[in-house]
Amino acid sequence: MMASPALALLEFHSIAGGIEAGDAMVKRAPVEQLLSGTIQPGYYLVLVTGEVADVVEAVDAGVLTGGDCLRDRLLLPNVHPGVVAALRGERAPGAANAGAFNALGIVETSTVAAAIVAADAGLKGAEVRLNQLRLGDGLGGKGLALFVGLVSDVDAAVALGGDAVADLVVRRTVVSQLHDEMWGNVNGSGRFGDHFAWPPV
Structure with missing residues (x-):
């Protein structure tokens, strides 16, 4: 999934808001990877990985664009490899x-x-x-x-x-x-x- 040190995830209670925010994130910074999609019960997740500065910049754009659609968020500058493995399904x-x-x-x-x-x-x-x-x-x-x-x-x-x-x-x-x-x-x-x-x- 990633080789870079930082991982961030934004969680939205609006699918439209999440798509808009994800687009703003990937346009703002050259992240290594952006993965997004819906989860039950109708929330939208946007996950980005990359160098710390790029991921921070992307998160700022997503938070600003998502506004009151944002449900929760995380930014892990040095994510543990076990988390990355678990996100892959291991x-x-x-x-x-x-x-x-x-x-x-x-x-x-x-x-x-x-x-x-x-x-x-x-x-x-x-x-x-x-x-x-x-x-x-x-x-x-x-x-x-x-x-x-x-x-x-x-x-x-x-x-x-x-x-x-x-x-x-x-x-x-x-x-x-x-x-x-x-x-x-x-x-x-x-x-x-x-x-x-x-x-x-």
Whole structure:
């Protein structure tokens, strides 16, 4: 997804406003990459990567253009590689019998941007891996950062990640020795309907 140090994401509650802001961002600065699109329940995300100064300039343009359509935003000048991997869909293994990964930590946030910030803070501050980063779709626009590791490390990651976005945390928790059957469910898609082949919403 990226080789440059900075990542930013703007989250809009208007699709039209998000498209307009994304256009302003890519016109303002020579970012390495711009990715955008809708998530449920009708929000619009614009993600940019590149050199720090260019990304900062693009974010300024997006915020100015998006105005009151802006729901949340993040700017990570030195994003953790684990966050980038999770955004690509990679997952750290998590199972009750996975040796050092004997705890699951969850930071649930009210916005997508907040979940990414929480994941970055937890990874930078504790010896954990990111099991997965779930964003928006199927979550009513919320985000989930799931950490795995030793209980003490996962405790630290959840505390740091949650504190980084405190006013946007829905709930944070650490589960020690999660049961194998729950690991199977957590490591799946996360959608209840997938157990019964319900069509995606």
